[in-house]
Amino acid sequence: MSLPNGFTTTTTTDAARPLHLVGRDSLDGWRQRQPPARVQWLQAHGFDAAPGSVLVLPGDDGTLAGAVLGIGDPLDPGSYAHAPQALPPGDWKLAGELDGPTRNALQLGWGLGSYRYARYRSPPRAPARLCLGTPGNDALDAETGDVLAACLRVRDLVNTPTQDMGPEQLQDVVHGIAQAHGARFEAIVGDDLLARNFPAIHAVGRASHRAPRLLQLQWGGDTAESRAHPHVAIVGKGVCFDTGGLNIKAGDGMRNMKKDMGGAAHAIALAELVMARKLPLRITLLVPAVENAIGPEAYRPGEVVATRTGIHVEIDNTDAEGRMVLCDALAYAGEQAPHLLLDFATLTGAARVALGPDLPALYANDDAVAQEWLEAGMQVRDPLWRMPLWRPYLRYLVSNVADIANSGPSKMAGSIAAALYLERFVPAQQKWAHLDVYAWNDSDRPGKPAGGEAQGLRAAYAMLKARPPA
Numbered sequence: 001m002s003l004p005n006g007f008t009t010t011t012t013t014d015a016a017r018p019l020h021l022v023g024r025d026s027l028d029g030w031r032q033r034q035p036p037a038r039v040q041w042l043q044a045h046g047f048d049a050a051p052g053s054v055l056v057l058p059g060d061d062g063t064l065a066g067a068v069l070g071i072g073d074p075l076d077p078g079s080y081a082h083a084p085q086a087l088p089p090g091d092w093k094l095a096g097e098l099d100g101p102t103r104n105a106l107q108l109g110w111g112l113g114s115y116r117y118a119r120y121r122s123p124p125r126a127p128a129r130l131c132l133g134t135p136g137n138d139a140l141d142a143e144t145g146d147v148l149a150a151c152l153r154v155r156d157l158v159n160t161p162t163q164d165m166g167p168e169q170l171q172d173v174v175h176g177i178a179q180a181h182g183a184r185f186e187a188i189v190g191d192d193l194l195a196r197n198f199p200a201i202h203a204v205g206r207a208s209h210r211a212p213r214l215l216q217l218q219w220g221g222d223t224a225e226s227r228a229h230p231h232v233a234i235v236g237k238g239v240c241f242d243t244g245g246l247n248i249k250a251g252d253g254m255r256n257m258k259k260d261m262g263g264a265a266h267a268i269a270l271a272e273l274v275m276a277r278k279l280p281l282r283i284t285l286l287v288p289a290v291e292n293a294i295g296p297e298a299y300r301p302g303e304v305v306a307t308r309t310g311i312h313v314e315i316d317n318t319d320a321e322g323r324m325v326l327c328d329a330l331a332y333a334g335e336q337a338p339h340l341l342l343d344f345a346t347l348t349g350a351a352r353v354a355l356g357p358d359l360p361a362l363y364a365n366d367d368a369v370a371q372e373w374l375e376a377g378m379q380v381r382d383p384l385w386r387m388p389l390w391r392p393y394l395r396y397l398v399s400n401v402a403d404i405a406n407s408g409p410s411k412m413a414g415s416i417a418a419a420l421y422l423e424r425f426v427p428a429q430q431k432w433a434h435l436d437v438y439a440w441n442d443s444d445r446p447g448k449p450a451g452g453e454a455q456g457l458r459a460a461y462a463m464l465k466a467r468p469p470a
Contacts (some may be wrong), residue, residue, distance in 0.1 A: 006114025079111030081447020084127035158452025197307035205290030207298035236267025237345035238289035245318030262439025263345035350414030377459035
């Protein structure tokens, strides 16, 4: 397997420059071990090892002799993610030993920081490359490489514009992953959704020239041993472009709606990661893949849409389409009675108002599941924030003609109301957690290039990895 961008293997490191990793708490001790000229250089530049800082070190002949990287939390991949773009291009080797967890954090952060989406243009510069096979950084850890690949899978899927990442292309991606891991795959497309009782998915996607579909991947259960493994269902919102429908979005709101399949990207990447790591689980991945388009067949405000459960939904707003496609998929997942049901969705702007772009909103009907996901996020430095399923706010979804409305006139508690809507379609005894993600970086930051972003994914994997067998 080829190495990710930003890494190299070499049998000789003579040409690689040494890289020192220094935090504020270790700066004094490290500086005392440096030659006087280097100490003077550090003082002249005011280097204080602040997280995210870099200082190149000159040689006696004026050439580049190395660099020092200011880091924060050594177990946070973000502490190293600035290095590939901040350092001069070329090969770099660690100037000291690292323990396993710190080395893994460095490698993951380096890989995330090296990423630039390159399908349609070449990046403006090559990232600095971290030498593997050196005493301080022996090899790319296999699990770290798989986690990195999952994060980059999310970024690539979200960054790809809709003409190349519509429902059909998303189907191709999931089908290819299924084939690579020996999983079973099925796509229910177009009017077959009605025949198979997925009317809400069909209603949202029927106006597009690209047929709506439900993608299903199933992995595990092929042997007596694997049939005993816990069953986890993972659902992702796959709205490949969202115009808002007849409640059309303003231009600013529509500009980045290629990312409205970010929930599907997370679900796909998580399922792929579980399979790559061969966790003792059975997996069902469900992606309702649609385009919320405008046309003669577009679903309309005021219509009453049937759903898989028999609950009738009044359409208050066609821009609340994500919860419509998810409700059928969640109901179908619940019919399979998994041990755990997770869903990911770029569901509400209200979650971003509440928590900003970096912190996904977590909802769960089971306190233990919520705590496991939160603790896993803290452990791997992939944080989320739990929000309440405050059921009195169901009053914001009252309909006068149907069982429930998909939205309402109030601007209050929009993210909570959306989560409560989803909960209505989850069986009462089913353990379920929902993550409302932004899946996007609005601007370039170290390790977080503008565009698609994985959020809560590493935490979800860490949680599943730690869950005891059923």
